[in-house]
Amino acid sequence: MIPKIRKAFNANFKQEYYENLKNDLEKKFGEPAAFRISETPVFLDKELKKEVFDACDAIVDQLWHLDLADIRRKFIPTHLQSPSPMGKPHFLAIDFGLCDDGNGGITPRLIELQAFPTLFFYQPFLGKSYLKNYPNMPEEGFHYFLSGLDDTSYLEEVRRVILGDEDPENVILMEIYPEKQKTRIDFLATKKALGIEVVCMTKILKEGRKLFYEKEGRKIPIKRIYNRVIFDEIVRTKDLKTSFNLNDDVDVEWVTHPDWFFMISKCIMPLLRHKNIPRSYYLNDYPSDIDLKKYVLKPLFSFAGQGIDLHPTPNTISKIKDRQNYILQQKVDYAWLIKTNSEKNAKVELRILYVWNEAENRLKPVINLTRMSKGELINVSYLTDDTWIGSSISFFEAT
Known part of the structure; x- marks a missing residue:
């Protein structure tokens, strides 16, 4: 190189x-x-x-x-x-x-x-x-x-x-417990560059279809969400209490729409x-004669390497119930x-x-x-x- x-x-x-x-x-x-x-x-x-x-x-x-x-x-x-318009x-x-x-x-x-x-x-x-x-x-x-x-x-x-065309005050970067995330340095960089607030999903208020966050004693309308919440983390976070879900019908613009996380992915x-x-195969539809030693097993929607098996075997595969949610990918x-x-x-x-x-x-x-x-x-x-x-x-x- x-x-x-x-x-x-x-x-x-x-x-x-x-x-x-x-x-x-x-x-x-x-x-x-x-x-x-x-x-x-x-x-x-x-x-x-x-x-x-x-x-x-x-x-x-x-x-x-x-x-x-x-x-x-x-x-x-x-x-x-999510019922929100998907856009690109x-x-x-x-x-x-x-x-x-x-x-x-x-x-x-x-x-x-x-x-x-x-x-x-x-x-x-x-x-x-x-x-x-x-x-x-x-x-x-x-x-x-x-x-x-x-x-x-x-x-x-x-x-x-x-x-977009929104006032930065009405745009937020949304994460779950952002202060605990390994990538929080990027949240700080984003706030410095754009002037938007970094808001924990648990602190967002929902009134009807409207969303708000609080700042300096004021309740500020959220019109656009720069979404950094990983769906997998919502599932894995115990006792997570929020006033709305990613798939709720809410009056905001998503950047990017939550469904794209699933649709363009592994x-x-x-x-x-x-x-x-x-070459990759869905785990519920792969050739019976492939050499598993040449493949890695990946869950479709995990993040940061969660759940990857670098050395899958017929025995480990046999224990997986939701095979449609995994792929075998050539090493x-x-x-x-x-x-x-x-x-x-x-x-x-x-x-x-x-x-x-x-x-x-x-x-x-x-x-x-x-x-x-x-x-x-x-x-x-x-x-x-x-x-x-x-x-x-x-x-x-x-x-």
């Missing part, structure tokens, strides 16, 4: 750069990140960049050829479907493992996709902080924004999606075809891609983040999120005390 750049970065790396980066984040947001930040960004060459976006374009194109109404009917129980998905994340291609090169392989928001305001600050605190970064010819965006145009692009992966997409061979200043190299997962651009009537790639690991699972919730792993961002070589 651009050996010259990596060699120069590693040779000139100093621990103080990394400490300065973490201090920069803590100073900006008033607390450290609740997940591990990697000592290094990732540098990706223009050939791999082209292959990534060729795969992304093929995936996005296939989305609009799926029978989304049928997917909604199959995968969202009627009593959970405001967000999309496409995750690739960077893998050995079998010929000494690197190829992206689709891991999952999700029409749900993620760290849209933390990531640009992380990219900027690497540039600010690391004098060993390449001086030019690399970027972490996509579609030709920069700091100003990126903020405007994402701001337009989340706020549940459609068996329907997608491309050279960069591993991929992550490359030990990043040479590190430690005994072991690191693997990389690359997430391309999209927002819906109303003027262009399309999902538009705007930035990336990158995770590094030296273990089996690539997830910031499953990291060890090792170094040169964790949350990062990729700088793409300019084409």
Whole structure:
């Protein structure tokens, strides 16, 4: 991966750069990140960049050829479907493992996709902080924004999606117990960037079809919800008391509509075809002769790696009752891609983040999120005390 750049970065790396980066984040947001930040960004060459976006374009194109109404009917129980107008998905994340291609090169392989928001305001600050605190970064010819965006145009692009034409006071970021979430640094970044409040779902008031939150003794109408609540977490949170549910008929605009979380997700992966997409099967309809050692078992709607079985067996599968809610996905061979200043190299997962651009009537790639690991699972919730792993961002070589 651009050996010259990596060699120069590693040779000139100093621990103080990394400490300065973490201090920069803590100073900006008033607390450290609740997940591990990697000592290094990732540098990706223009050939791999082209292959990534060729795969992304093929995936996005296939989305609009799926029978989304049928997917909604199959995968969202009627009593959970939200009656609010769905509109287009405001967000999309496409995750690739960077893998050995079998010929000494690197190829992206689709891991999952999700029409749900993620760290849209933390990531640009992380990219900027690497540039600010690391004098060993390449001086030019690399970027972490996509579609030709920069700091100003990126903020405007994402701001337009989340706020629309509403007053920021009437828009909230909604989460369950946001102060306890590992991603809370992004909530703080969002509040700083947009001027919207971060509100726990348990504190929202419902009066008829209207929703409100309280601030400084005032009851403020909610007209638009930037939803960060994961349905899986609602189910898993004991004694959760709220005045409304995601599927209630309420007079708000959803960013994004709750049903998109289910409809564009792992549940459609068996329907997608491309050279960069591993084969997937629904657990209630898979060939009897497949070699399970070559597959990973995933629940369709869990989050942050919950419930993944890297080594499924006929015995474990036989105990699953709701097989329609699982897939078997062909394993991929992550490359030990990043040479590190430690005994072991690191693997990389690359997430391309999209927002819906109303003027262009399309999902538009705007930035990336990158995770590094030296273990089996690539997830910031499953990291060890090792170094040169964790949350990062990729700088793409300019084409």
